[in-house]
Amino acid sequence: MRAIRSALDLTQEQLADRLGVSFATVNRWEGGANKPQKAARETILTLAAEAGIDVGADAEVSDGAADITRRRRGAPAGAPSTKSMEQMLWDAACSIRGEKDAPKFKDYLLPLLFLKRLSDVFDDEITRLSEEYGDLQTALEIAESDHSLLRFYMPPEARWAVISGxxxxxxxxxxxxxxxxxxxxxxxxxxxxxxxxxxxxxLAGVIDVVDFAAERNGERDVNPAKLRLVVETFSGPRYRLGLADVQPDFLGRAYEYLLRKFAEGSGQSAGEFFTPTEVGFLMAHIMRPRPGEECHDYACGSAGLLVKLQLVARELDPTSKVPLKLYGQELQAESCRSPDERDHP
Known part of the structure; x- marks a missing residue:
């Protein structure tokens, strides 16, 4: 859906007008919360043809740009949807259930998820350098000598292929x-x-917030065998987190998903802990941020609202190269993640 809209240079409001639906409906479709009904799908397929995008008569058009973008770029067709990613996270959480209290699951899962994301993006960038310089070994040597060519440099022992064995x-x-x-x-x-x-x-204080080998009374906080199960879950071929595999704000969505699940498990409302995605995008569209503007969030949590402001700014002015100036503060250090542009390629 997002790929079609981008190709036609439409905002979500403009696309909603052409489809005869509300902005909120388009937002939910792109976020994967709902799927278009048959009548809307027919109109969407017509727009896809107008945009020059071949999605096929039976194509899924609700899950953001993921499926369509992968077809255009030649990425694997089995890449994960939002729902399957959520299932991956919950499977991983269940792997260590009983080892830690539910609210503490995220303290172990999110750094692992971030590590997997960094590693997959690193692999993507090495592939890009390989295409540019001719072969993998040359690309690795160049990356070793000049880390500025990469969003983040991953030392060999931290690459997921090594971690997974x-x-x-x-x-x-x-x-x-x-x-x-x-x-x-x-x-x-x-x-x-x-x-x-x-x-x-x-990344100090973002990814190194827990010690996976910590002990208490002579026993590990998390059994290594349980951690291995989590790594195996994240290593599934359908759960790649590279540049073309997931939406740019995937890490924020993962954080919100885990918070929601843990809140439900303890009988609380998730809205107490984070702003729902749909509300965040609505707020960002109301503010209509322009390139170069300063945006402040004085209780930013995982910086989800700040990230949504940048995404909406790009949507409103896709040709601009000037990013927003994002500022946030958060009392709970474990809630924070960097909204740096490199996290959201």
Whole structure:
């Protein structure tokens, strides 16, 4: 849906007018909350033809730009929808259920999810460099020598292929000549996030908020076998988190989804903890941000509203290269994530 709208250079309001529906309806379709009915699908297919996008008569048009964009770019057809991503998160949460209280699940899952996202984006960028310079090895050497070519540099031990066991990594020796190889997945994950922060200081306090190998009374907070199950869940081929695989604000949506599930599990209202996505986009459209403007949120949480302002600003003026100036503060450090543009390519 978003790909069609972008190709026709329409805002959500303009597309709603052409379809004879409300702005909120289009917003829900693009967010994956609802699917268009048959009459609307026929009109959407007509617009797709006008935009020069071949989605096929039976194509799904409700889940943002994901499916259509993948067809245009040649990405895997089995890439995840919003619903399957939510299922992935809940499967991962259930993998460590009983190990931690429900509200603490996110403290372990979100850094892992962020690590997976960083790694998949890194792989995408290495692929881009490979196409530019001719082969994978040359691309890796160039990336090692010039980290500025990448959004974030991922040290080898933190790349998901190594964490999941698909690739080998030769762990170095310490100053005493002993191997630094971690004893289990918990130690590996802790070493991985610390290595990422060392190479990318901007991520300090974002990705290294927990110690996956922490112990209490001689026992691990989270059993390594349980952590391995989470890694295996995130390693599924359908759950890739690269540039063309998920929407730019995926991490924020994941955070909100987990908050909602945990709130429901404890008999609370999720609205107490975050602003629902639809309301956030409505607020952003009401504000109609323009390139270069300053946007402040003094209780920003995971910065979801700030990110939505930037997304709407791009939607309103897709040709502008001037980003918004985003500022936020949050009392609860564990709620924060960087709204840096590099997180939302």
């Amino acid at each position: 698909r690739d080998n990594f030769e762990w170095p020796l310490d100053k005493d000549g002993k191997s630094t190889r971690p004893k289990d997945i918990g130690e590996h994950l802790t070493k991985a996030v610390r290595a990422v922060v060392k190479q990318n200081p901007d």
